[in-house]
Amino acid sequence: MLDVEDDSFHVTREGYSHLSDSEWEVVGRMSVLMGEPAISGMLESLSRDQQHAAINKFLQGELAVERQKIALLQQQGSHQSMGGPTHMRRPETLKIDISRYKGTDEYSLLRWFVELDDAIRLRHIECDEMQVTFSLSNLTGREKTWALGLKLHDPNVFESLVILKSRLKETFEPPRAEFRARSALLRLKQGKRDVQAYAQHLRYLASSVTDNPVDDHTLINVFIYGLVDGPVKTYMFREDFHTLEREIAYAEQEDFSLTQSQANASNYRPTKRQETRGPKPTDLCYIEIENSRSLSHKRTARCHRC
Template sequence: MEYERGAENLPVDTNMPTGSPNAAATHVAREDCPHLADPEWEALQRLSTVIGEAAVATMLRTLSPTEQHGVALGFIMKEQREVAARATVSTPSPPRVASLKLHINSYVGREGEPLLRWLVEADTAITARRIVDPLSKVAFAMSCLGGRTRGWAYERRITDPTCFSTYDVFEEDPRHAFEPPQKEFRSRAEFLDLQQGKHDVHAYAQRARYLVSNIVTNPIDEATKVVTFMKGLQNGPVKAYLFREYPGTFEAAITLAMQEEFSLRQAKPHANVPRPIPRPVVKPTGGPEPMDLSSATTAGPQQRRGSTVTMPVSAQHLCTQPRADVTILGITTGKQKTKATSRRGAPCW
């Protein structure tokens, strides 16, 4: 055996490991564990940062390969559980939105009943109930039908179970079944000749909106809608105000017309209120109040020097006792006779 000389001229064995005496006990090379897969070896390296390298090295030297696989797999599953727990805490679940159950009127298909308005109500109720499935939408809409429309829908389902495959198809089929032919042409002609007449601005605007909504294939441009709406208004302040402002869109014209009509209605009650007439102020005097004889009437022809004063009918109910005879300056009230003298001076009645 060959030896090398060290710093102090002592023999040194080159085959002995150098370094710390505990280095071999605390470190295990990858080549020493060929039975472990790469993920398992990496898991054991992460485990060494938790329990120490010496504990992992001792475990690898003392445990069998099967037990080493179990330790590595257990540590991997523990890490996965911790990651899942942190993700649950850090990511709060979104708030649950409760569905709103709206009630809509049934569509029975009467003449003049607006189908488009009912479809809008059905769409709103479906959105509020958070119905997403197309077949569920169709089922809900069919449950809101009534009269002959309900019978028509379910009879079609009997003959063809796949007739309403989507909700769009269900919306289109009732138009052909219950609306008059050439509905768009009729709506266009009625809108272009629409007049307010005896209706208020609100009813006139709602009718104009309904007619415009029926024109889908070839819609009317905004300028034509604005001019037609303004032309159909009654001659008055509302129409003059719109021609002065000249709104750019159909909805803006409706808004301005309704606001102007509301302002006029609010101004009319204040303009028709009569002004109070001031009453003359009577200054009180210290003496006796003069008697008002304007309502006195003559009871009969004047036969004597006095005249009879009759109490008004409106004041007779105030007297609870027979009235007394009162003589006022030659005026006789009641049935009192006037004292007179004869030619020879003797008194007579």
């Protein structure tokens, strides 16, 4: 039913002989839109009746899009007959690749949701079942094993993308992740990092708190008090900032100026004194000390008649 080569799945017509020619053409269009691995996984997990229903649902969505295009053309034709301007705009589909969620990063699930939503929106996938199938095709490791196990037990366990996201958060997001991200944010210090890396880590922790986001005034105070004591921190206390990004920009500029001034100071070498020809001054005190040492050595010497 499926040919496996180099970890890629290829759907064959012989494995789905129960589908009509028109339905198989619809499957081809679905694979172009969502990718062949996602379609092969969907067809494998569905029964024959569910396959017919999914293909019919996709076909109904295509018909709805075509009706919208016809209505738009009719509207534009009426504007043209009335002498008004016409604007034809064809919806464009952008097939972007998203990273597969592995669950390795503590806060990566929320960022993976952002990638997933962008890919679904740009691919114009409107059917709930296809959104879920596309999402499952971009899981890997234990996350994909978990999702496929739930689908084998109950094929309708993920009725929509919202349900899939909530189940993923409940299962694979660390416990009290937002509380720990907020705690790490409020006690954040610059340490040995430069200002740019410190600011980026602050943004990373702030974006991990989504249910009750931290306001800009709190982030500004956290950023200033976390800076290393020095000229940059002193300068930041003298200014009044209303946004975090403006404060970070000023801090990076001040840190760059300080680094450049220190580099120029370390490269400074004083000019060598020119050596003058002629006699050099001699320290007479040093000569007297040396003479006294030689006389004392002669007095203490003894002759052993060797």
